[in-house]
Amino acid sequence: xxxxxxxxxxxxxxxxxxxxxxxxxxxxxxxxxxxxxxxxxxxxxxxxxxxxxxxxxxxxxxxxxxxxxxxxxxxxxxxxxxxxxxxxxxxxxxxxxxxxxxxxxxxxxxxxxxxxxxxxxxxxxxxxxxxxxxxxxxxxxxxxxxxxxxxxxxxxxxxxxxxxxxxxxxxxxxxxxxxxxxxxxxxxxxxxxxxxxxxxxxxxxxxxxxxxxxxxxxxxxxxxxxxxxxxxxxxxxxxxxxxxxxxxxxxxxxxxxxxxxxxxxxxxxxxxxxxxxxxxxxxxxxxxxxxxxxxxxxxxxxxxxxxxxxxxxxxxxxxxxxxxxxxxxxxxxxxxxxxxxxxxxxxxxxxxxxxxxxxx
Numbered sequence: 001x002x003x004x005x006x007x008x009x010x011x012x013x014x015x016x017x018x019x020x021x022x023x024x025x026x027x028x029x030x031x032x033x034x035x036x037x038x039x040x041x042x043x044x045x046x047x048x049x050x051x052x053x054x055x056x057x058x059x060x061x062x063x064x065x066x067x068x069x070x071x072x073x074x075x076x077x078x079x080x081x082x083x084x085x086x087x088x089x090x091x092x093x094x095x096x097x098x099x100x101x102x103x104x105x106x107x108x109x110x111x112x113x114x115x116x117x118x119x120x121x122x123x124x125x126x127x128x129x130x131x132x133x134x135x136x137x138x139x140x141x142x143x144x145x146x147x148x149x150x151x152x153x154x155x156x157x158x159x160x161x162x163x164x165x166x167x168x169x170x171x172x173x174x175x176x177x178x179x180x181x182x183x184x185x186x187x188x189x190x191x192x193x194x195x196x197x198x199x200x201x202x203x204x205x206x207x208x209x210x211x212x213x214x215x216x217x218x219x220x221x222x223x224x225x226x227x228x229x230x231x232x233x234x235x236x237x238x239x240x241x242x243x244x245x246x247x248x249x250x251x252x253x254x255x256x257x258x259x260x261x262x263x264x265x266x267x268x269x270x271x272x273x274x275x276x277x278x279x280x281x282x283x284x285x286x287x288x289x290x291x292x293x294x295x296x297x298x299x300x301x302x303x304x305x306x307x308x309x310x311x312x313x314x315x316x317x318x319x320x321x322x323x324x325x326x327x328x329x330x331x332x333x334x335x336x337x338x339x340x341x342x343x344x345x346x347x348x349x350x351x352x353x354x355x356x357x358x359x360x
Contacts, residue, residue: 001127004060004093006051006078007069008241008274009100011264013251014120015067016139016179019129022067024175025060026220026242027051029339040081041074045307046336047220048074052081061092065126067119070099071241072276072309096122100268102277109265116261131257140251142179147249149186150174154244157236158294160209162193164235165225167243172221174248210354213296214238215287215317216275216303216310217334224302227343233350237294239287245272275309284316291326298327298353300346305333327353 003020015022027047036056037049054060068079082095098119100112124130153170156162166189173185210233218240219225225235238244250267254260273282291299299321303310311332321328329349331342 001064002062003123003126004055004063004066005069006066007071007075007098008245008247009069009071009098009268010067010119010247011116011250011261011268012248013136013139013143013264014116014131014257014260015123016142017131017135017257017260018120018123019127019135020064020123021178022175023063023177025051025054026172026175027054028221029219029223030337033336041077043306044077045072045074045217045304047218047304047307048072048078049336050220052078055082056085056090063093065093065122066091066095067098067122068095070097070101071274072307074307094122094126100265102269102271102274104269109262109269112268113258113261113265116264117257120257120261131260133255136254136257136260140253143249143251146174146179146182147251149183149190150249152190153186156190156193160211160234160236162190163225163229164214164238165222165229166193167235168219168222168225168238171243171246171248175242175246209234210298210350211236211294211296212329212350213287213291213294213299214240214243214302215299215313216240216301217307218242223339224343224346227340228300228347228350231347231350233300233347236296237290239272239283239290241274244290245274247271275313277309280313280316283313284320287317288320288324291321291324296326298329298350300350301328301330301332302334302342302346303330303332305335327356329353 001020002023003015005022005024010022012022027050031050033046033049034053037052041049070076079097082091085091086095100115120131153167157167170186170189174182212233219242252260252263273286329346331345334342
């Protein structure tokens, strides 16, 4: 049984322990946005509108239920629209809101823990399977093994054996398949990358294999990664929730649902800071630590129109990166159909920065 997920805050172990597979609906960089989705959502990120379009067009009718996270205003709008449409019989499955705010503090952790218990009640109501010590342990083992597979992916990417495009494909498999199917798919991807990544054609960038770190909007698919790497860059890390910041592979040892939810609420506070829910100072500290860990030469910031959270961080990013002798290539407020032009602009900015470094 499959439970759809919109957003990045679902503790996967809970869903697995309730007898379902969490399936993230990510949307895409490209594709038309219907007039209906535009009118229902209003001014919202185009990727959120494409997610709504997929649901309304029947692409996910096989789901047994849907969980929408309150991790951004766009996702919250999707929930409100779907709740109304569910009441009108437009949605073939029940819809649940998961509100798990970021940050520490006992009161917030207790609130998030209760939210996870409500999530378990929703999923169990769909599957008919109640959580117990055995199902929690089995779910923890499955999820932990998936986390180990993704750690291997990250290691190979840092070694430049695995491209950023392939790594993002592995994350997508982990987010959308059962743990068993995801292990198999990720294993295939890792085995296929036996040699360092080579370019099929001459690189546009003078310094081929320029290591870059991606920030800004989330990447629902590998469109931008593939274009950057075809031009001679290699994506060595990212801070968005479809990649390194995805909450996949984390599991706890607990005898009861209440214990598991409390521990997962603690883990939630330690996750990488999200643009829509965290302070710019926290995001900047994380960015600097990750660019150093990954060995990035610079940072690419690609931000979609109406996804304003990442824009607020850039004022702190610029001087912080400059102090580390790292460049920043930006394309802001990318329109719904403008990803190709924005990526071409990023590649030109990368070329300028590479040339400037070579001249020093």
